[in-house]
Amino acid sequence: MQEQTRLIRLENISKEYDGTPVLKDINLYIRKNEFLTLLGPSGCGKTTTLRIIGGFEQPTAGRVIFDGQDITSLPPYKRRVNTVFQKYALFPHLNVFENIAFGLKVAKIPKDEIARRVDSMLDLVNLRSYGKRRVDSLSGGQQQRIAIARALVNEPEVLLLDEPLGALDLKLRKGMQLELKRMQQRLGITFIFVTHDQEEALTMSDTIVVMKDGSIAQIGTPKHIYDEPKSAFIANFIGESNIIRGRMVRDELVNFCGSNFTCVDSGFAPDSPVDVLVRPEDIVIVGEDVGQLTGTVKSVLFKGVHYEMMIEAGGFLWKVHSTSMQPEGSLVGLSIVPFNIHIMKPTEEAPNE
């Protein structure tokens, strides 16, 4: 990786509130034009990380490097980043135009240029004729777009977004996800996005940073994190999963539920305990006499695209997604191809809480 493309680097960032650590030694770099998502449950430190990049919080230890320069103690108004806040934080005493023009006015841009740039922003967010409207007369989705326009009009190098879609309903949220992604690609701006919604993260991101208890649990592309989660926590947090305690027999052979399964993972010590991850959509239901495991269907739920069945087999309750339904109480065989068995280092916490 070339040094140049690393626009922001967080070096050994720690943060404490009244002696309680909320960030523990975070190391992270963000590439130019990347859509990076900080993903994690509430209280994992993702928003604090974003606020440190924005300059609203000072880290207790560590440095923030922006474009090669240490900006750790630089106040927010001197940073080349802009933020879209949770709940938008529009200025209620200003109209839509004045809200978007705020940053340009501060920068003493000539009036006619302000007008031109604000208008082109209103076009970008599809609110062309809304300039004179009061911001509290707008819907949540429209306020959201104004907040984005207000930040983007300053042509920041980095846009920080703190759960910007959290207050919108599902349908609007899906639409805005696509729109944000489109804007990011068109404008070529680095986006740092904070969310606790794993689906949102998978849809939009180039890179996902999964955070847990103030530390980074895993960094990778959406596909990498979904397919190769490092721990049971990540597997549970991203997508649905079956996680079973198992034992490595030797390379590419794992034992769980009383049977040996061929897998593709190697490098674990023979006979060492492991966590085994199998996604519900990767379990194939076959005839009861040909499966690797035999089990009974305990419950069936219709989920729209597929059925979700809980199947007890080998002393474990498996979650299985399938488009064909097996009636409750029926005996079925389960089959898993080696590629879909993912071996992880065991963690302290109980799998499948």
Added chain:
Amino acid sequence: MKLLKRAYLSIILLFLYVPIAVLIFQSFNAGVSRAKWEGFSLRWYAQLFQSPNIMQALYVTVSIALLASMISTVLGTMAAIGIHAMRKRPQSMMMTLTNIPMTMPDIVTGISLMLLFIFSKVERGYVTMLLAHVTFNTPYVVLSVMPKLKEMNTFSYEAALDLGATPGYALRKVILPAIRPGVITGAILAFTLSLDDFTISYFTTSPLVQNLSTLIYSEARKGIKPTMNALSALMFVALLILLLVVNRRTAETK
């Protein structure tokens, strides 16, 4: 039953307003006697404006009210912004400390301020009265600005900084416009309180610097002159107007 309700309300209102009505009525009485109506006259009003004592007291009252309300509006607004930015516990502690002076009887505030001035060997007069007025006005300003700050989006200030505004610019262009109604209400409230204060002024000034209420008090001890009726009537009307303005503002901002 309905009649009873009406009668009850009328009696209450009568008790409240008859004394004031009598006062205003008497202020137009041409004679000196309070027992006899001797015809309508603006004589006492004319005398009022010709009395150098009263005009001096009027000047003291109005100038102190203006200065005290301005100073306490600035102090109170800054205090409210500071207290609002505090964390939960120190914030509620500060609010309690702000509220205590308001619940304290005026006479206690007055006497303790007097003792403080005597103790620190400050000669009582115009300046001490002004300081006293600033002291009892400021908590009311804090109290009327605070709800506006609470209504504000917590991130508004940060959003302004994020868009390149310095803290000073953000204060002027984002925070002050958002809390302006509360600041103005606080200022009018402070002005009104200062205008009609007697107890605290009485203890914190010298006999040489009188405001209207302390003047009326010292005149009344010598026997009530009809000019005092006229003066009281004018004060009542002035305060009534201010109160109506404050009530209207608080009703509108809700």
